[in-house]
Amino acid sequence: MSTNHLHDNLGPGLLEEVAPDVFSYVQPDGTWFINNTGFIVGRSGVASIDTTSTERRNRAYIDAIASVTSQPVTLLVNTHHHADHTHGNYLFPEATIISHTSCREVMLATGIPDYRAAFPTVEWGDLEFRAPDITFEGATSIHLDDLTIDLFDLGFVAHTDGDVLAWLPDRGVLFTGDLIFHGGTPFALFGSVQGTLDALDVIENQGADVIVPGHGPAFAGSQIKEVLNSQRAYLQFVQEAAKEGVSAGRTPVEQASRTELGEFQNLTDSERLAGNLHVAYREISEADYEWVGFETAISDMIVFNGGKLPHCLA
Ligand SMILES: [Zn+2]
DSSP, X not given: OOOOOTTTXXXXXXXXXXXXXXXXXXXXXXOXXXXXXXXXXXXXXXXXXXXXXXXXXXHHHHHHHHXXXXXXXXXXXXXXXXXXXXXXXXXXXXXEEEEEHHHHHHHHHHSSOOOTTTOTTOOOOSOOOOOOSEEESSEEEEEETTEEEEEEOOSSOSSSTTOOEEEETTTTEEEEEEEEETTBOOOOTTSOHHHHHHHHHHHHXXXXXXXXXXXXXXXXXXXXXXXXXXXXXXXXXXXXXXXXXHHHTXXXXXXXXXXXXXXXXXXXXXXXXXXXXXXXXXXXXXXXOOOOOHHHHHHHHHHHTTTOOOOOOO
């Protein structure tokens, strides 16, 4: 059965003004390819942080922006290369798109990826490829009239090679991209488990009032420490499981099947454990582990998931 779940099962994206003129657009339920975006409204234009996955979801996001302002999106930041954050680039023809140098390189190398093997039910729509226009490494700022949006990388691989955070110093709002999956399983398959852990320290030190993660609800105030610590706990749990697997001579998927998820079983997309373990193995220097490539790691997630494809409602 071919079903588009956008408004049927999950409800529309939730638009919230998290600070004056700064909006988060949080798409329930935050699972595979159902990411968050956000935008900042200036006098002469709008800056968007990321786009989303399917054509239909992108058009719903554009409608959400239009419900707030008639200004066009003139600046668009890609926090990283993943399809759910970049597929909509082409639907913002008036925008100058900014990303990390590595993000653009990966996008150019992969184009619009074919996800049919692991995600056969998604109706992507009529997607067109559009790469970022401006790239940077380190830090830069973009200016929307009087409002400054500071963009910075981490200087190391975390969720991907080329993660960018967007920080609004005058508003105390930080957009982290997929360095955080609030309520979901962190996913380091395209990056680094240790790097994702280290990124959480950078995020904490930013001292934000409000954080808009790449997936799951935005959070603020005293919740910040709680969310960051729960993400840390999962990533450390993956590292411990990897150490155990390496010393027992098990493959990552064997180790995954022997690992009790315990407190982490309620995080969405828990099959990511098998993919994350491949990366954690790679990061143990004494492990006799050879990187198997993304396809095999994704197949292992399906094996660990009892042969079921990932649960995807995008
Ligand atoms: Zn991602």
